[in-house]
Amino acid sequence: MYRMDSETINTSVNGEMDYSDLREKLLQNKDKPAIINVTIGTTFKGAIDDVDVILETLKDCGYSQDRFYIHCDAALCGLMTPFINNMISFKKPIGSVTISGHKFLGCPMPCGVQITRKSYINNLSTNVEYIASVDATISGSRNGLTPIFLWYSLSAKGQIGLQKDVKRCLDNAKYLKDHLQKEGISVMLNELSNIVVLERPRDHEFVRRWQLSCVKDMAHVIVMPGITREMLDNFISELVQQRKQWYQDGKTEAPCVGEDIGAQNCACTYHKIENISS
Numbered sequence: 001m002y003r004m005d006s007e008t009i010n011t012s013v014n015g016e017m018d019y020s021d022l023r024e025k026l027l028q029n030k031d032k033p034a035i036i037n038v039t040i041g042t043t044f045k046g047a048i049d050d051v052d053v054i055l056e057t058l059k060d061c062g063y064s065q066d067r068f069y070i071h072c073d074a075a076l077c078g079l080m081t082p083f084i085n086n087m088i089s090f091k092k093p094i095g096s097v098t099i100s101g102h103k104f105l106g107c108p109m110p111c112g113v114q115i116t117r118k119s120y121i122n123n124l125s126t127n128v129e130y131i132a133s134v135d136a137t138i139s140g141s142r143n144g145l146t147p148i149f150l151w152y153s154l155s156a157k158g159q160i161g162l163q164k165d166v167k168r169c170l171d172n173a174k175y176l177k178d179h180l181q182k183e184g185i186s187v188m189l190n191e192l193s194n195i196v197v198l199e200r201p202r203d204h205e206f207v208r209r210w211q212l213s214c215v216k217d218m219a220h221v222i223v224m225p226g227i228t229r230e231m232l233d234n235f236i237s238e239l240v241q242q243r244k245q246w247y248q249d250g251k252t253e254a255p256c257v258g259e260d261i262g263a264q265n266c267a268c269t270y271h272k273i274e275n276i277s278s
């Protein structure tokens with residue numbers, strides 16, 4: 001939209017930004033200011049980029065605060081991380097944070113919030129005379145109902161309710177990961193994440209029935225507040241049963257996902273032996 005040059009930064013195997021690649025790309029483009037999109041919970045693996053390491057890298061590469069802008073895309077995790085640590089804070093030189101209302105909060109229609117500094121809002125906003133209000137959106141149109149859903153959801157849960165949801169989701173994600181691992185299934189769970197990445201189930205019908213989102217040989221389960229232990233137990237036992245059928249002849253094997261989720265998390269025949277011996 002802005003016709004600006006952009007650089008894609010590599011990621012590590014867990015989905016987090018590769019900070020050495022960031023450094024390299026910053027140094028290659030030293031003559032230009034940088035706008036950095038920091039992801040607080042990547043879509044598929046739930047990886048959280050480390051804002052502090054990114055700030056440190058910018059400083060090391062000679063970027064003063066007036067030559068960078070950091071946006072934190074915290075679509076899913078923005079409502080979780082504040083209960084875990086102080087990673088996102090306007091005490092740090094970040095420019096904006098966005099969260100989606102239809103993800104962790106469960107609003108029934110797409111909506112979101114962008115929090116930014118007043119100076120930017122004042123710069124961008126125009127006073128729209130006929131609506132007697134200021135507007136900073138690109139299109140100029142906004143849904144007036146969604147803020148009410150957001151407000152309702154936040155007030156109904158309250159801080160304590162949200163905090164409990166976060167804890168339950170993280171505990172349940174760990175429960176799912178541990179149980180899948182115990183069953184010899186390839187699985188990865190990033191720290192402070194509610195997204196469990198596992199080997200892609202072989203049967204398309206199983207994937208469809210559980211509405212699993214898949215990429216390459218991976219699938220993921222996002223452990224949201226509405227997910228109960230009972231649902232997880234049903235999922236685990238059905239997957240374990242089905243796997244026995246898929247792989248019973250010994251000729252077909254579960255996919256190797258070492259490259260995508262790390263060798264230590266892969267339970268394919270090759271990595272299983274390697275992990276045991278190491």
Ligand SMILES: Cc1ncc(COP(=O)(O)O)c(C=O)c1O
Nearest residue numbers: 039041042043073075100111112
């Ligand atoms: C990291 C990340 N950013 C942005 C989005 C899109 O957010 P929205 O649905 O609010 O446009 C998603 C959705 O999955 C996401 O995972």
